Amino acid sequence: MSVSRFRSLAPVRPAVPEDETALGELDRATWSTLHAVQPRPQPPYEPFFDERHLPGDYLVVEAVTGTDGVIMAGYVRLARPTPLVCNAHVRQIQGLAVADWARRRGVARALLHAAYAEARRQGAGRLTLRVLGHNTAAQALYASEGFAVEGVLPGEFFLGGRYVDDVLMGRSLTA
Template identity: 75%
Template sequence: MTESSIPAPPVVRRAVPDDGPALGELDRATWSTLHAVQPRPQPPYAPFFDDGHPPHDILVAEAVGAAGRPEPAGYIRVVPPTPLACNAHVRQIQGLAVAHWARGRGVGRALIRAACAAARAEGANRMTLRVLGHNAPARALYEAEGFTVEGVLPGEFFLNGRYVDDVMMGRPLAP
């Protein structure tokens, strides 16, 4: 591989309202029972952003796509897990998607790192998430980024004819 053929690392930024259509497309294109517990989205599609999912909660990774220009390669949604003041020090990843064409290019890792940095900047000192037990690639990525299993709800979901565990993971956000 020549230096010029090495893909540039993704640029991670806060989402803006105009990202909605592209992120909605990305979300639908990456839907899988490997990570989704909701049924496959069907037309007419709901907007990606709504009152409960504003652009501020989303970080977008841009990478150079097939057309040779930056385009959304993935996103991560990070929110306070509850509205309680006693839980304000925690942020939770409630969605991570990487476009098929961008996988293996460090997009997921860049999103997780940017999300942790943004949460720290907001005063959080802990990050949590939930991942399906059978999602080995996501679990490996989270573990590589310092998350550990903190609990398991065995057989919490019934997907594709089998019971699947819901795995809770977390990590401190110390600098």
């Protein structure tokens, strides 16, 4: 859905099962080889939520519009990178999507700030993520939010006819 004008952004909130359809639509609408390593989703679509991707893993932000009511502007998925007890102090951003019409309006930053707060609430002292090497806009956003490049897996993925690096970034949540 294209929205040229919205009145306001709603506060970031945890996802609920009823968000599944809107999140699936947003996920498909924002799919790009700039950030996705899986093929473009094709009908029939898989459920957005499943046993590995629970509503409680997601934070969402909606926009209040003049004509359409409330529509999904973006989401971030926050999860443990491993089930290991020795790694329980780390949370990982395992997906962040913002609708095209909502970009450059503070949605991604609002989602990141909510993710920091939620990760701290869960007892995490560190936050990590992975971003594709050719996604320079996302890397710049994360760097401006205090993430540092902590590793690069050169040519980890073959996307769009070329090899793409997997960039590992992280930041402390305690400082």
